[in-house]
Amino acid sequence: MPKDINFDNCLEILENFHSLYNWENSEKSLKRKESLKYFAFLMNIWINGYSLSYIIQRTLKYNHDNQRMVVFYIEGKRTQVQFDINNIIHVNSKINELINNIEGVLRFTFEKYFNNYFSLLSNILGEENAGVNWANYLEYGTRNSIIEAG
Numbered sequence: 001m002p003k004d005i006n007f008d009n010c011l012e013i014l015e016n017f018h019s020l021y022n023w024e025n026s027e028k029s030l031k032r033k034e035s036l037k038y039f040a041f042l043m044n045i046w047i048n049g050y051s052l053s054y055i056i057q058r059t060l061k062y063n064h065d066n067q068r069m070v071v072f073y074i075e076g077k078r079t080q081v082q083f084d085i086n087n088i089i090h091v092n093s094k095i096n097e098l099i100n101n102i103e104g105v106l107r108f109t110f111e112k113y114f115n116n117y118f119s120l121l122s123n124i125l126g127e128e129n130a131g132v133n134w135a136n137y138l139e140y141g142t143r144n145s146i147i148e149a150g
Helices: 007-020 033-047 052-065 088-125 134-140
Strands: 069-074 077-082
Touching (some): 007 033, 033 052, 033 088, 033 134, 069 088
């Protein structure tokens, strides 16, 4: 794993994992390779310790500026409308989607694959030569290994 954590490195690793672990057929939320850019962006700012408030603001701004769609299920029927940053229901839907992606994809799915990859590297190269295990960064949302007691 590269020591430098930035968007490009995150995207490169996710693209490699997409092929290596056959995500197209094994991971519903990662089936489309195009979605990896979003997850690389999210992974980069999550690992680099940006606040949840900042991540939410960036997500809402992106959805607004790029005229993204928001999906609702009304009486079991899927409905899609353009995101309206002034509509509290739309905003809450996007925040919920973001939290689900952080919890479900970054902190669970990616963490599992990064741990597996690190274990494989450790078995082949030895733990001291395997590099840094990004799974811990994904779990905690920071690269800071110092935890202060409050």
